[in-house]
Amino acid sequence: MVAADSEGPKDPGIRCPSHRMFRRERSIPLQSSAAALCNNLSVLQLPARNLTLFGVVHGPSAQVLSAAPDGVPLAQRQLHVKEGAGVSPPHITQVHWCVLPFRVLLVLTSHRGIQMYESDGSIMVYWHALNSGDASSVQAVFAQGIAASGHFICVAKGPNIMLSEELAGHQTPVTDIAAEPVQGQDGMADMVTADDSGSLCVWRSGPEFTLLTRIPGFGVPCSSVQLWQGIIAAGYGNGQVHLYEATTGTLNIQINAHARAICALDLAPEVGKLLSAAEDTFVHIWKLSRNPESGCIEVEHCHGECVPDTQVCGAQFCDPSGSSFAVTGYDLTEILRFGSV
Structure with a gap:
């Protein structure tokens, strides 16, 4: 387990750079x-x-x-x-x-x-x-939660997943969907869905969708989920980010990343950077990797950014390499942009 708070990581197991990696750039006005x-x-x-x-x-x-x-x-x-x-x-x-x-x-x-x-x-x-x-x-x-999975567009509707068919896997409303192509298998993809109870379902997509594993919740909503190289990153209403093995559902790392509810996660697939944003006004960027010897998931805290007096509600990388990201906030009439130093 590793831990961090809104000011940055405190656990010595999280590596942290000695310099800022991103700087504020020109904002984009909203109507x-x-x-x-x-x-x-x-x-x-x-x-x-x-x-x-x-x-x-x-x-x-x-x-x-x-x-x-x-x-x-x-x-x-x-x-x-x-x-x-x-x-x-x-x-x-x-x-x-x-x-x-x-x-x-x-x-x-x-x-x-x-x-x-x-x-x-x-x-x-x-x-x-x-x-x-x-x-x-x-x-x-209502409908909420969108992801592209192979040739399918997956959309959550109430407690089920709407595709070319309806897949029943959740007992409470689905909150988010993430998908990742399976390398070397055209038209196949892994997909993970999250719900209001914190439960996760992992699917294999294709001509027929198959439920691979179910990860039980613990009574805290999972607002955002991402999938990268067999690693599930799930953000919860208590400010924690959990990293699971997609194939087994095993919890490998728990990060106390934020002081308030997480509102968005995003992944830069080329480098394995994970972005987490929350209602505590902070955006954190983490580097995910696997130990080449043990195969275990490892995490490095790369950057922390405060958006003062703002309830952050959206954040996403602007490119696959994670060299820039953008942030939205409740009642904020601009999109904030941040680029690499």
């Missing part, structure tokens, strides 16, 4: 502030066009922005919830880009349904309405 939702930021890098796209949710709308490498905003588009049945106000719960083998789609989830757009948000290509059921029911129907 509306970010909503207080977990994982409320999605980033898509377009190297061929020298652009980066950002997606942020604000109530019934999502803002899709494009920016140059220096942070100069170039264009902004507002996407709204499609009209549908129901008496409750429509709100978007998440916006996320899904990178498929031959296509990139922008996916919005809401209390109304699932909307899929071309990557720039210009054209809606698919709309899936949620069945609101009996209006007198006290159970809310």
Whole structure:
């Protein structure tokens, strides 16, 4: 076990650099502030066009922005919830880009349904309405949690996973989904889902989805989950990050990373950097690796960043190498950018 608090790591088992690795860069203005939702930021890098796209949710709308490498905003588009049945106000719960083998789609989830757009948000290509059921029911129907898994787009709806089929694996609402391609197996991918009780389910995707293992919760919601080289990183409402073996569900490392609830995790797949952001105003970056002799997971604390007086609600790396990241905060009308020193 290793431990850290909002000021940085205290446990001698966590290696820590002697210098700052990131510095604040030019912010990107928003038309509306970010909503207080977990994982409320999605980033898509377009190297061929020298652009980066950002997606942020604000109530019934999502803002899709494009920016140059220096942070100069170039264009902004507002996407709204499609009209549908129901008496409750429509709100978007998440916006996320899904990178498929031959296509990139922008996916919005809401209390109304699932909307899929071309990557720039210009054209809606698919709309899936949620069945609101009996209006007198006290159970809310919504979609939340998005991931691309092979040729599939996986979206959480209530306690189940909506794919080309519906997979029942959770007893409480699903909060997040993460997926990673299986090397050397085309069209196959590992996927992990998290829920409000803290339980995790690990799946093998393909023509048929198979539940590989179930990791029991401990009564604390898991708000965000990531998957990298067989390592599951799960962020919880008590500020902890747990690192599990995906194949066995074994807990290898517990990091007391934050003083308040974690709202977002992200991974830079090329280098194994893990980003954690929480309501305590801090963003931490960790380096994951495996000991070549024992095969055990090891963690190094790389950087800590405070966003003063801000309830952070979204954070994501802006490139696969983890050389830059962006942050959103509740009632903050800008996207904060940080780049390597």
